[in-house]
Amino acid sequence: MDFTSATVIFADDAGVPMCEYEQFRNEPHAYAKLWKHHGAQEQAHRIVALAKERGETWLARYGGDLSSELLMPKALETLEKAPSVYTQASQIVDAVDWITWQLTGTLSYAAGDSGYKRMYQDGRYPSPEFLAALNPGFAGAFTDKMTAPVLPLGARVGGLSATAAAWTGLLEGTAVASGNIDAHVHAVSVNAVRPGQLTAILGTSTCWVLPAEEYRDVPGIFGAVDGGIVAGAWGYEAGQSAVGDMFDWFTANCVPQQYVDAAKAAGVHLNDYLMSLTEELEVGESGLVALDWFNGNRSTLVDSDLSGLVVGQTLRTTAPEVFRALVEASVFGARMIIENFEAHGVPITDVTAAGGLLNSAPIMQLYADALRRPLSVASVSQAGAQGSAIYAAVAAGEYADVVAAAAAMGRVRHDAYRPDPDRAARYDQLYAQYTELYQLFGETTEIMHRLRAITREALARRPQL
C-alpha cells in the first residue's frame, strides 16, 4: 500500500475517524487533513523556532526547517483550534498506516513515513519536554496517541482480515506490507535504490528521493531518514509543491477556447497541444521566466507562503508561451534541488523519472535539456503500484530484501532522454534569470509574504458567511 503521506487522521482505538462522530460532523479539524493542506503554517513556524532555540538535533534532518504539511504541525493545529477533537481521539495516525490497520486489524507505523513526516529519528520522537514547551496539552502527543511500533520497509504488518479479504477479493491472510509514501515507492519500481540514484516522481507535485551512503546536513530538503528509502542507506526527500497542479491550474484558468478546441480536434491533451505550439520557438524567444511557487516552495526554501510569478510579458505574449514558461520554471526548480544536494556533499550519479508527466515527451525532453542530464524513465505505466508490489513481495517472503526484489522486479528505460547541448546552453541563460528571481523573492524581498498577509487581512474583513 502506498498513499499520499502526511495525510493525518484523528481516530479512536477502533480506527473510527473523529469526523464520523455525530458531534464533530461540522468540525473541519475532525476530518483527514490532506498532505497539501497548509493551514498549520503558524504552528510549523513555532515548532521550528523552538527547535532552534533548544538546539533539537532532529531539526537538521529536515533541512533546518519544517513544512506545514507534516504531522506535528497539523496535530498541534488540531489541539489549538479544535481541542475537543484532539482530546477525544486516542490515535493520531497517518492515512497510509490507517489503511494497513484497517486491512489487518493491526496498527503499526511505516518507517519512511515515520521518519519523513512524523519526526521519528534515531529510534525516537521529539521529547515530551519539547512538545510541552510548544503547548502544555501537546506533551503526550507521541507517548499517548502514537504508541504502535515502527516497521521497516518491506516488513509484514499482518495478514489480510476476513473483512478486508471480502472488500478486496484477495485471500484472507494475504501478507500486507507496511505502507510507504506514494512517491517513494517509485524508487524501487525503477530499481534506483543505490546511493546517488535520484528518482524524480513528476506528478501534481514532484517528489525527489535519493539514497546516500553518508549523512550530510542539506539545508532546505524535506527530510533525511536512515533507511527511509532502502535499509542501509540514508534516504533524502525533496519536493516541489505544485507541478502538474500548476499546469492544470493554467489550462483551467488561463487558456482561451481556440486552443481547447484545436487540442480536441487534434485528439491530444491540452498540455501537449500547448507544448507543441512552442516547439518551433527558440529557447528564450518568449522572453518569459516564471517562479513555480503556486503552492509555495517545499524545497529548498521550505515556505508555503511563497507564491507564483511570471515576468517578461508583452502585448505579443501568447498562452502557450506562458504555459511553457511554467514548465520551464518547474524544471528550473528541480535543477535548484539537484544543485543543492550536490553543493552539500550528496552526490547524484543518475536521474530516473516516474509519474504522470512521463506522458509528455516534450516536457521530458525539456527536463533533460534544462537539467543537462540524461534522463532514465519508468517503463511501466503504473510504476507506483509496481513499487508497492515490490515491498509486498518482500513482506510475503518472495525476496530476501528490498534491494533484491527491486533488482528482480524493477523496470526502467535507461537514458530515454538525452540533453541537446545547444538547447542546454541556452537554458543555462534562462536558468540564471530564474536563479536571480529565486534569490530575490525567496531571500531578499519580503513582498510575497506581505501579499499573503494582505490577503489574510482582507479575508478577515469579509463578512462571515
Next chain:
Amino acid sequence: MDFTSATVIFADDAGVPMCEYEQFRNEPHAYAKLWKHHGAQEQAHRIVALAKERGETWLARYGGDLSSELLMPKALETLEKAPSVYTQASQIVDAVDWITWQLTGTLSYAAGDSGYKRMYQDGRYPSPEFLAALNPGFAGAFTDKMTAPVLPLGARVGGLSATAAAWTGLLEGTAVASGNIDAHVHAVSVNAVRPGQLTAILGTSTCWVLPAEEYRDVPGIFGAVDGGIVAGAWGYEAGQSAVGDMFDWFTANCVPQQYVDAAKAAGVHLNDYLMSLTEELEVGESGLVALDWFNGNRSTLVDSDLSGLVVGQTLRTTAPEVFRALVEASVFGARMIIENFEAHGVPITDVTAAGGLLNSAPIMQLYADALRRPLSVASVSQAGAQGSAIYAAVAAGEYADVVAAAAAMGRVRHDAYRPDPDRAARYDQLYAQYTELYQLFGETTEIMHRLRAITREALARRPQL
C-alpha cells in the same frame, strides 16, 4: 484635426509617402511608423547619450531621457536602415501635419507635436552639429527636410482646398486649424487649461497632460513644452504605453470561454464582466500585484525594453483576479506619474479623465480610490473630436483664444467619482508593494533587460523566412 502623434511619414514635396513609390513597396521603412513602434530604441539610446555628453539643454525638457517613439530616433533609424528612403524623401512629416497639408495644400507644423515629438524647444531644433555627431548623413534632417513654420495651437493653417472639400463634404475655404496630439485635445474639451489641472486620457495607452505656471525639470516625463497645451503655460506630458491595450491583450489571450460566454449572455463587455466578478472581493484579497509594463514604461522610467510582471499567483487565482490586478497596476502606474510631478515642484490641483475607459464605472472608481483623489470626467462621448472643434473654432475666429473657447465649449462632470477612504487606505498597502516592484525591476535588477536581450538573440538564431 487631431492624430496619434509621433507617427512619422517620409514624403516628397507633393506629400506622396515613399511607400507609394514602386521601388519602396517592399521596404518597411518607407511606410508610416506608428507612434507605438519601438524599433528605434538603439537610436534613442544613442541620441540621449550624445545629448548628455554634449550637455544639450533641450534634453531636460524630456525628463532627461527620450522615448524611441519620437520622430528623431525614428528618422535616424530610417537613415541607417533604409538610406535610400531617407535620401529620396524631401520631407519628414508627422501624420497630423501631413493631414492638414493634404486638406489645405499648405505644410506647417503643429506647436504641440513639434515640441513634444520633434524636439522643437525655445524656437529651435537640435543643431546640425549635434545631428552630424550622431551620423554625418543626419546633419540636415531639420534644415533640409523639416523647414515649414511652426504654428501655435488654434492657428489657421489655411482654407479647405476644393479637392478636400469634395472629400469631406465641407465648404471650400473652411478654416483648418493647426493639428494637435489626439490625447492633448482632451484638455480643452474638459476645460482643464489652467495650471495644476491634470487631464488623464485613458485609452489603449494613457496620456497625462498638465499645464503649469513655471518650468521645472521633472525626470521621467515625456515632455515639457512652452505653450504645448495652451499658450502662456508650460505644458507637461507623461504617459503609460499600454493600458487598454494590456486589457485587450488579457481578454484575447488569457480568458477561458466560460467568462466570454457569461459576458455575452449578460450583454456586457468582457472587461466589465471580469471587473464585476471581482466586486465582492476585498481590496488585496487576491494577493496579486502586477507591473503594467507590457509595452514598456513611458513614464517615469522611459524604457521600452521593460516588460510585464504578475506576482502572487496561487492555485486558487482566477482570471478575473488577474484582470483586476492589471487594472490596479495601471492605476498605480498613474499614481507614480502624479507623485513624480508633485515631488518635482509641479503642483496638481485636480484630475479630469477622458477616453475609452470612462465607459467602465468600476475602473473609474478604482482610479479614484487608488489615486486618493476625486475624479472629474468628460461629459461628451467624443471628447477628442470636441477638443479639436474648440481649436478649430479659434482658427475660424469664433473665439479670441483657446482659453475662452474651452471655457465656452468644454464639458465636464465635476468630481464624478470620489475616493472611498476605506478602500483608499487598503490600496495604499498594495501601492507600497507596486512601488517596491517598480524600484526592483525598474532600477535595481537588470533582469527585464536581460530577458529582452535573450529574446533578441533567440530571434537572431531563427532561420530567416
